[in-house]
Amino acid sequence: MSEPESDASLYSGFAPVGQVQCTPASVHGKALPDVVAGRYRIERLLGVGGMGCVYRARDLLHEQFGDPAPPVALKFLADSLDESPDGAALLYSEFALTRHLHHLNVVRLYTFEVDTDCQRAFISMELMQGLTLDRLLCEHPLGLPWHMLRSIALPLLDALAHAHQRGVVHGDLKPSNVMLCDDGPRLFDFGLGHAEEGMPGLARLSRTRFNAWTPGYAAAELLEGAAPSARSDLFALACVLYELAGGKHPYRRLPATQACAEGLERALRAPNNLPRHCWSALRTALALDASRRTISASDLQAVLSRVPFWRPRWQGQWW
Known part of the structure; x- marks a missing residue:
């Protein structure tokens, strides 16, 4: 399937990029590095919601070994939740719950990681299109x-x-x-x-x-x-x-x-x-x-x- 012209609204609860004040390398105004966790190069923001942001990214580790892996999606918490004592645990809970499921019609989550430089937790998942x-x-x-x-x-x-x-x-x-x-x-x-x-x-x-x-x-x-x-x-x-x-x-x-x-x-x-x-x-x-x-x-x-x-x-x- 060819990629849609605008995949910025493909993730639930997330408004298209043009409707929010957010740069392609920030989470609610907080800057992110171009490459997070030494592995994922952020390409663009897909959408923003009350609880977080979703980005399109390339998996550089897979590319390094010649794997023509498709792009992935990265989900970060919004600043208001990320700064909460339970913020990272909330994101991990979403990861653990979804990982517990094995069904064709449930989104596939890959990893839960933390970028040590910017101290942001995130989930990597399949980039859905449709x-x-x-x-x-x-x-x-x-x-x-x-x-x-x-x-x-x-x-x-x-x-x-x-x-x-x-x-x-x-x-x-x-x-x-x-x-x-x-x-x-x-x-x-x-x-x-x-x-x-x-x-x-x-x-x-x-x-x-x-x-x-x-x-x-x-x-x-x-x-x-x-x-x-x-x-x-x-x-x-x-x-x-x-x-x-x-x-x-x-x-x-x-x-x-x-x-x-x-x-x-x-x-x-x-x-x-x-x-x-x-x-x-x-x-x-x-x-x-x-x-x-x-x-x-x-x-x-x-x-x-x-x-x-x-x-x-x-x-x-x-x-």
Whole structure:
């Protein structure tokens, strides 16, 4: 796949370079060396967000040995978090959580390193190229046709089910955290991720200081102070799938607590491009009350992957 003209907006939560005051060799104004950790030559800034910056870089070590390795992406924390006592541990936690997963549809992280000269920790990862789902939605304002929606939903649900089986909760699922690459959708940015008790290799963090849930996709229990869970992940992904199916967010992107107060769940209707047999399961995943969200990512995947029902040719396509 050829590289897009602008890959500056390819990473979740990160605004394109032209929308931020940031030079190609700085993190929120703090200068970085041209080569970090004696290995990665920074080429350009891809994007900036509240929690960090992502750069495109070349791996000089691989090049030295004649390996035509593709460019990589480097993620640094923003200055405000980097200066926090838990800053580097927060970035390492994202690395450890994602490294714990082995799935085609989850971003591949390579290393966690620290540049000793500038004292900045960073993650090296695959440089993804493609469209994030928020950009795809701009191209399909009425929603995606069923065959396209299904080709995105099934691998995403499989990736989420894999994460939950491994004890990892994503914590911040939203359209800009999923990219459509050549080999399918890729879930990334586990910066607000959470691990079940007993997972080894993770630093102890006071995560309450880093809660930055995206209001339109955060389950009500998250906004009320509960820890991220498989159920809160499923709610977020259900909102994404509903939006992909009909072009509109199920709760108008309002915080779930406000949607609950306004009784918006009672007004939910199946999106146009979703087969009828899938609506009951998706609606259950969209429940604002976590106790009524009695379905898993695997359950929803099974419903969406059922053999389509046959319909007479004059009544339209197969469902």
